[in-house]
Amino acid sequence: MSRFYLSCLAVFLVFLSVASAATVTIKVGDGGLKFNPQNATVNKGDTVFFDWVGTVNHSVIRSDAPAGSCMPATDLKAISTAKMTGNATFVIDGQDPTIWFYCGVGQHCQNGMWGVLKMASGSETTKASSANRISGGLSLGILMVVGVATFLF
Numbered sequence: 001m002s003r004f005y006l007s008c009l010a011v012f013l014v015f016l017s018v019a020s021a022a023t024v025t026i027k028v029g030d031g032g033l034k035f036n037p038q039n040a041t042v043n044k045g046d047t048v049f050f051d052w053v054g055t056v057n058h059s060v061i062r063s064d065a066p067a068g069s070c071m072p073a074t075d076l077k078a079i080s081t082a083k084m085t086g087n088a089t090f091v092i093d094g095q096d097p098t099i100w101f102y103c104g105v106g107q108h109c110q111n112g113m114w115g116v117l118k119m120a121s122g123s124e125t126t127k128a129s130s131a132n133r134i135s136g137g138l139s140l141g142i143l144m145v146v147g148v149a150t151f152l153f
Contacts, residue, residue, distance in 0.1 A: 021045035021091075026115065029054020033108050035101075035115040042117050044094030050080060050087055057082045058108065063100040067116045070102050070109035094119065 024046055030036035030053050042048065050060050060079040061072050080088035082105050092099075102114035 021047065023047045023049050024117075025049045025051055028052045028058045028060065028103075029056065033103070033111045033113040035103075035113060038115045040115070040117050041120050042092045042099075043120050044092055046092045047089055048092065048117060049089050052083065052085050052087060055084070057084050057105050058113070059083070059104045060088055060101050061104040063102050063114070065098070065100060067100050068102070068109070068112075068114045069100070070104075070114065072104070073100075092117070092119075 021043065024040050024042055026040065026048065027036040028050050032054070035050075040048075052058060059082040062079060063069050063071055064073050079090055079101060097119045099117040100114070101117070102109040
């Protein structure tokens with residue numbers, strides 16, 4: 001009977017130990033010709049979710065530096081084509097310490113509709129994701145102790 005409870009505890013701890021990346025939501029057209037937030041800090045593995053909330057067409061296009069340059073990146077395609085509603089997502093691969101983007105519709109970028117995603121300084125983790133990893137490691141350690149105890153008893 002005690003093996004059953006230890007096995008259930010082990011399965012429960014496995015579910016607790018799963019650490020997930022964060023989702024960073026950027027509202028497109030929130031308050032006019034804006035990305036909200038305009039600047040965000042991201043980590044490798046995070047998902048960036050662009051959510052259209054305005055009432056006019058907008059797009060999301062990656063740009064080369066500097067911020068607000070309003071020129072498409074030379075080696076990358078648009079994150080999203082022009083549209084009025086919907087969303088677009090992409091996952092941060094950690095290859096670029098900074099990702100610049102802008103709206104390519106009309107003069108939106110020239111009127112301030114651009115944004116910047118920066119990798120967290122010093123590492124690929126923020127305090128929140130570090131806490132998740134520490135929690136996951138602690139759960140894994142507890143799981144190992146429970147597993148050993150199961151075989152001993």
